[in-house]
Every structure is written in C-alpha cells, then in structure tokens.
Amino acid sequence: MKRNVIFTGRGMLLCCLLGWIVLSTSAQEKRDLLTNEIKQFPNTSYLDSNPLSVFPDRGTVHQSLSQLPEEIQDRLVEEGDEAIEYEWPAIPVSAYLDFVRNGNRTRMQSYQNQRTKALKSLVLAEMLVQDGTYLDAIMDGVWAMCEQSTWVLSAHLSAQKDKSGMPDVEEPVIDLGAGEVANLLSWIHFYFRSDFETVSPLLARRIELELEERIIAPYLARDDFWWMGFDASFVNNWNPWCNYNVLMTAALVERDQEKLRQVVEKSAHSVDQFINYYKADGACEEGPAYWDHAAGKMLEYLELLKHLSNGKVDVGSQSVIQNMGNYIRKVHIEDDYYVNFADASARLKAHPGIIFRYGQYISDERLKGFAADVAQKEDLDQWLLKGSLDRTIHNLMEYRTLETQKAYQEKTPYFWYPETEVAGGRGDDGLFFAAKGGHNNESHNHNDVGTFVLYYQGNPVFIDVGVETYSAKTFSKDRYDIWTMQSDFHNLPQINGVSQQQGNDFKASSVDFSEGKRFIRFGVEIRHAYGESAASEFWNRSYELDRKKGAFTIADQFSLDKRVAASEVHFMSLYPPVKKENGSLSISLPNGQDVIMHYPSDKLSLAIEEWPVEDPRLLKVWEQQVVYRLVFEQVGEQVKDKWEFEVTTP
Known part of the structure; x- marks a missing residue:
C-alpha cells in the first residue's frame, strides 16, 4: 500500500470465523456446566415429551405479524412479491472454485444468501397473508x-478430504452455512409440512431426508x-453457532426421541467445551462484533435447551x-461504537433481541434495559426483521415485551x-479509553499486545483500524502481511526497528490495573511481544x-540491551x-472541538x-477514504x- 507523507519531522519514517488456523493451548477451566446438569436426570426424563410444543405455532406467528405497523406489513408483502419472481439459479461450480483460485468467497456466498433471503421473504409473507399466494414459490425454493x-x-x-475447492457430495460436513440452511428448512418444515403434504408427501420427506443425511447423521x-x-485445543463462535443449528434442526424435525436425546447430550458436551474455554471474566476474545x-449464539442454544427440558437444564x-452476557454492555462506547480489538469492527449494529433474551435468561435488568436502549435508537423494522428466519420468529415473540x-x-x-487482560474507563468530560494485554495467538488475532483506543464525547481520536473484507489470505499463513494485522498499524511502539510477532510466546506480562475516584490506570510490559531481536531489557507501556x-x-519507559535502530511510536x-509549536498537535473532531496531544519534541x-x-x-x-498514522x-x-x-480536551 502506498502512503503519502504530508508532514515530516527529523527523518522518515500488517472468526467466527475460521478459528482452526489459530490454536490455543488448552481450555481455561473444566466446568462442564451442561453435562453436569443433565446427569441429574435419568435417560430422557429431562426432555419434553412433545418437543414441538415449545415452539410458537403458525397462528401465533400470524397474529404477531398482523399486529405490526402497517408500513412493515406492506414491506413484508412487497418483499414476498419480489421473491416470487426469483428464479432459483443453480450455483456454478466455478463460484465454489473461486476461493481456491483467487481467494474470493463472496460470489458463492452471494448465491446462497440470495436463496435464503428469498425463502425467508416468502415464508413471512405467506404467514402474514395466509392465503396460499406464496406457497408454490416456497416449494420451489425448498426444492x-x-x-x-x-x-x-x-x-x-x-473440511472435506478433497481439497480441490469443489463440493464432495459423498462427504457431508457441517459448517456455518450448512447449519443456517438446515435451521431455515427445519422451520419451514415445521410450519408448512401439512401444506406440502396436501400436494404430495414427497417434499416434506425430502426435507427430512436431506436434514438427516447432511446434518443429523454426520x-x-x-x-472430529x-x-x-x-480435542480441547481451540474453540470459538463456530461451536455454539453450529451446535445451536443442529439442535434446532433435530428439535423441529427429528421424531425419534432417542436420537433427539443423543443430539441434545452430544451438543451439550460440545457447548461445554466452549464455556470451558471462556475465561471466567466473560470477555469475548473475538471482540464485540x-x-x-x-455468547449470543450460546444464549440461543442455552435458551433452546432450557425450553426442551421444561426449565430443568438452566x-x-x-x-x-x-459475565459473558454483560460484556456487550460494558464495552459499549457511544452510539454504535464498541471497543474493537482483533477482527472486530469499531461500529456495530448490536441486536437488541438477542441482548434482551440474554438478559431474560440470566435475570439481569441492566442487560435487558441496555437492549431496550439499543432498540429505541433504531427503527423497529431495522432490527425486528434482521437476520435469519429463526431470529425473526424469536423477535416477533419478544418485541412487545422489549418495548x-x-x-x-x-x-x-x-x-x-x-484474565483476558482488557480494561477501559471513562472520564467526567467524555474521554473514554480501552487497552489490552493478552498474547498474539488469540482468536482472530492481530499483533496488538499493549494497544489502546481513545474516544472523546463519542468521537474516535486514536483508533484500532479493524479488519478488511475476509478473503483466503485473511486466514492463511500470509495473514500478517495484511497491514491492519500488524503492530505498526496499531497504537504501539516499534522497538529497535522490530515489530510485534505472532504466536503464544509473544505476549504481555506484568499487567496491572487500578481504578479510583480520579484516576484509572493500566500498565503492561510488552517486550515479550517483540521477541529477542528487539534487544529489549524491558518496555513498559x-x-x-x-x-x-x-x-x-x-507513557513508554524502556531499557534496551543495545541500540540497533531508532525506535518509533x-x-x-x-x-x-x-502539528503545532512546542511539541504538540491537534486533532479536530466532528463536534467542532480540538483534542490536543503533547509529546517530547526533544526526544x-x-x-x-x-x-x-x-x-x-x-x-x-x-x-472516509484515508486514515492517518502518526x-x-x-x-x-x-x-x-x-x-x-x-x-488533553477543551
């Protein structure tokens, strides 16, 4: 990337998603909360004898849809009418091959996203009007x-043995995409099975067959x-996300009570690994985004398990x-800004429905209230209908309570x-900072041990740039060739000409935090993040x-074993x-105020x-099309x- 230098002083001066390339050492704590809960009950005595009874029936969903504001109902009908015209093109095999050929994943995913979006629109429109207008189109989409x-x-x-980039139909594997489609088809089977069977029993049976062969059986x-x-080596958001989709699929479609029990208990054992991996402080290693x-998908899983067990497994x-639930509330900065270390983006449209349901699950009024505040700042149709059909159905059941x-x-x-070594706090006049220690092998890691972000009255001053659009390179051996991943593009020093390196051994030490009426302090020794080539005895940030x-x-206080090159910050x-006179610079913010930085110009x-x-x-x-590096x-x-x-602030 080419840079343009606009001022020069003396001298001139790289989850959920694909976590398997970043392996951690071990689980944090063997809690096994779910497995231990289930062990209290013999056989299937904890499961509802009629699992389908825990889900809202079609009439309930119709009633909720028909009570929405007229403009939202009109939008649902309009989107359903548009989806009727969708022609369901096949996904070209070249779209799959794009990923291994040039790293592009977008073309294939756009086909699948268009398909699931059209099906969701058709389902909601039909459940609203209830007159069969969209039924043939729904059958076309399901087929x-x-x-x-x-x-x-x-x-x-x-994940398949064949690595050509072409799908192997003889080796079904489960990923986020397969799980989301299975979830969608399971809800459609639940609500429209009787409609399908008035035409032919074959479509409902086909759905059941595909879900069995692609999801439940594997x-x-x-x-593995x-x-x-x-294997307890690494767990991230894929774990609750995939497990939730599998459990929802089995709960909605599987008629064999024993097989459902097997899915419940295996998924509980698996989600236990996710909870075990989480540090006790509850911070999301992958960031708020x-x-x-x-944690949100874990909540959906836990909530479903609680319903299926009639409240026994809770x-x-x-x-x-x-702690995991309240993390999202605590790291909120202002408006849609959240603390964004690692691959998280600084701006986030948080989902009030999920936050509210989490608050309900843990009986936390502050978290439910935070969800209400988020919801009130966004138009109803912007969050109520957001995401998958599954999310929308749950939102429809909860939004009036949330309001x-x-x-x-x-x-x-x-x-x-x-434990995660992340801290932050606010000043009386609107200054906010957050900083981190940690190590350079965290999930969705950037080489960023010791970095910070700073905001003033909700405006970014010093930022974590975040992550570019995902590509094959993002999750490859070349990840740290990407500029936004490198410590040189975080708020950090370069020691003796050396940047931070990736891996478990490149980490913080001597992390310290204190908070009082006047001061909030965070300190960290970061020399280990740079390795021996930095020749640093200590570097305290x-x-x-x-x-x-x-x-x-x-403040950076340091001692080097020797000088190899000029260090930088x-x-x-x-x-x-x-740049101003006498070792200062100013940054003008959108609110018209200037933040001033003073620095030792003699050094x-x-x-x-x-x-x-x-x-x-x-x-x-x-x-904006440019950011600035000091x-x-x-x-x-x-x-x-x-x-x-x-x-300093005005």
Whole structure:
C-alpha cells in the first residue's frame, strides 16, 4: 500500500470465523456446566415429551405479524412479491472454485444468501397473508435448496478430504452455512409440512431426508469437526453457532426421541467445551462484533435447551454465563461504537433481541434495559426483521415485551477483565479509553499486545483500524502481511526497528490495573511481544486517565540491551492531525472541538502519514477514504528513556 507523507519531522519514517488456523493451548477451566446438569436426570426424563410444543405455532406467528405497523406489513408483502419472481439459479461450480483460485468467497456466498433471503421473504409473507399466494414459490425454493449439492460455504470446503475447492457430495460436513440452511428448512418444515403434504408427501420427506443425511447423521457419527472442541485445543463462535443449528434442526424435525436425546447430550458436551474455554471474566476474545455469534449464539442454544427440558437444564445463574452476557454492555462506547480489538469492527449494529433474551435468561435488568436502549435508537423494522428466519420468529415473540422494558442508559464507568487482560474507563468530560494485554495467538488475532483506543464525547481520536473484507489470505499463513494485522498499524511502539510477532510466546506480562475516584490506570510490559531481536531489557507501556482534569497519558519507559535502530511510536488517527509549536498537535473532531496531544519534541520527531482506505468493509466503518498514522521517531541513540504523550480536551 502506498502512503503519502504530508508532514515530516527529523527523518522518515500488517472468526467466527475460521478459528482452526489459530490454536490455543488448552481450555481455561473444566466446568462442564451442561453435562453436569443433565446427569441429574435419568435417560430422557429431562426432555419434553412433545418437543414441538415449545415452539410458537403458525397462528401465533400470524397474529404477531398482523399486529405490526402497517408500513412493515406492506414491506413484508412487497418483499414476498419480489421473491416470487426469483428464479432459483443453480450455483456454478466455478463460484465454489473461486476461493481456491483467487481467494474470493463472496460470489458463492452471494448465491446462497440470495436463496435464503428469498425463502425467508416468502415464508413471512405467506404467514402474514395466509392465503396460499406464496406457497408454490416456497416449494420451489425448498426444492432448490434440497437439490443444491452442498450447503457448505466455499471457504469452508477444506473440511472435506478433497481439497480441490469443489463440493464432495459423498462427504457431508457441517459448517456455518450448512447449519443456517438446515435451521431455515427445519422451520419451514415445521410450519408448512401439512401444506406440502396436501400436494404430495414427497417434499416434506425430502426435507427430512436431506436434514438427516447432511446434518443429523454426520453430527452423531463424527467427533472430529474442529468446532466441536472435543480435542480441547481451540474453540470459538463456530461451536455454539453450529451446535445451536443442529439442535434446532433435530428439535423441529427429528421424531425419534432417542436420537433427539443423543443430539441434545452430544451438543451439550460440545457447548461445554466452549464455556470451558471462556475465561471466567466473560470477555469475548473475538471482540464485540463477534459477541452476537459467540455468547449470543450460546444464549440461543442455552435458551433452546432450557425450553426442551421444561426449565430443568438452566445455567443462567452461573457467574461465567452472566459475565459473558454483560460484556456487550460494558464495552459499549457511544452510539454504535464498541471497543474493537482483533477482527472486530469499531461500529456495530448490536441486536437488541438477542441482548434482551440474554438478559431474560440470566435475570439481569441492566442487560435487558441496555437492549431496550439499543432498540429505541433504531427503527423497529431495522432490527425486528434482521437476520435469519429463526431470529425473526424469536423477535416477533419478544418485541412487545422489549418495548415495555425501561431503558438502561448508564454507561459503565470502568471495566477490567483480568484474565483476558482488557480494561477501559471513562472520564467526567467524555474521554473514554480501552487497552489490552493478552498474547498474539488469540482468536482472530492481530499483533496488538499493549494497544489502546481513545474516544472523546463519542468521537474516535486514536483508533484500532479493524479488519478488511475476509478473503483466503485473511486466514492463511500470509495473514500478517495484511497491514491492519500488524503492530505498526496499531497504537504501539516499534522497538529497535522490530515489530510485534505472532504466536503464544509473544505476549504481555506484568499487567496491572487500578481504578479510583480520579484516576484509572493500566500498565503492561510488552517486550515479550517483540521477541529477542528487539534487544529489549524491558518496555513498559502505561495509560492513565485523569477523570477530573480531562487528560489521558500514554507513557513508554524502556531499557534496551543495545541500540540497533531508532525506535518509533505509532498512533492511528481517524481525523487529520495538525502539528503545532512546542511539541504538540491537534486533532479536530466532528463536534467542532480540538483534542490536543503533547509529546517530547526533544526526544521524538514527528511524521504524519496518510494511509488510503480502499476496502469496502473498512469504508463502511470509517466512512472516509484515508486514515492517518502518526510516526514518532527516536532522536538520538538513548538505550534508556521515558516518553510521555498527554492528550488533553477543551
């Protein structure tokens, strides 16, 4: 990527999703909460004798749809009418092969997304009007999905033995894509089976056959899908996501009570691995953008299991489950900004329906109130109908209760996740910071040990750029060639010309956090993240937020074994920094206020670089075509020193 230098001082100055390429060492704690709950009951005594009774029937969904505002009902009919015209094109095999040929996963996924979107639109429209208008189109869509060679996404076909990129119909595997399609078809089977059978029994039987062969049978037969977590090496959002879809499929379609029991108990054992892997503090290692499909999908699984067991299997009172739920509330900054380390994006349209259901599950009024606050700031149709058919059905059952929930708007004054090593806090005048320790082998990892973000009155000052659109390179050996993954493009030093490296051994140490009436402090030793080539005896990075003064201080105190090259400190800014006199610079924010940074100009020279933002995902987050890197380069050849940067507000 080409950079444009617009100011030069003295001198000039890379989940859920694909977690198997980043392996951690072991589970955090062998809790086995679900398995231990189930062990209390003999055989299937904990399961409802009629599993289908726990789901809202078609009449209930129709009633809820018919009570929606007229403009939303009109939109559902309009989208259903559009979907009737959809012609269900086959997915070309070349669309699958794109991924191995050039890393493109989008073309194949767009075909599958169009299919599932059309089916969802048809189903909602028919359940609203109830006159058969959309039934033939629904049958066409279901048949097309059953005829599709695989529901597995092209990026995930490497789970099959054949590595050509072409689907192997003789080896069914379960991924996020297959699970989502299975979930959709299961709901359609539940609501429209009798309609299908008035035409012919063959379509309902075909759905059952495909779900058995593609989902239930391989799930029960195999223990080696990496996301199951049975090898205890690594678990991420795939685990609850896939397990939820499998359990929902079995609950809606499987008539054999013994087979359903097997799915329940195996899935509980698997989701236990996800809960075991989570640190007790409940922080989402993958960041807030993944919370919805990590802790959020776990919530959906736990909620379903609770319903299927008539409330007998319920772990909502466990502290780790409560901590996991409240993470999303605590790391909320302002508006749609959330703390975004790793592959998480800084801006997030949080799903109030899932947050509310989580609050219900753990009986937490603050979390339910936070969901209500999120919902009130977004138009009903923007979240009620968002996501899968499964999500929409649940939203329809809960939205009126959510609308009556009192909003909780109080911001968390500080948070500290001691095991995940993530902290943050707020000042009285609107300054907010978050910082992290950790290691460089976390899920969706960036080389970012010791980095931070800083906001003022909801506006980004120093940012974590985030991640570009996923491609094959994102989850390959070349991951850290991507600029947004590299420590040089985080708010971190470059030590003796050396950047951070990836792996478990490149980690933080001596992490410390303290909070008082006036100050919030976070300190971390980061030299181990750079390796021996940095020749560093120690490099202590510390942050201090003065709540009363409206000031934030970043300090680097270090000692090098020898000087190899000039060390640097980098900061990433969304808005253009302007160099002032006497070692200061200003950053003008959209609210018209300037944030000032003071730096030791006798020790460091400053270069300000423009870095173009060309990726669609990053453009959507930051809404501008450039970000700025501040490069402070060491003046002189000191091997011991302390550099302080103070950010002050108006």
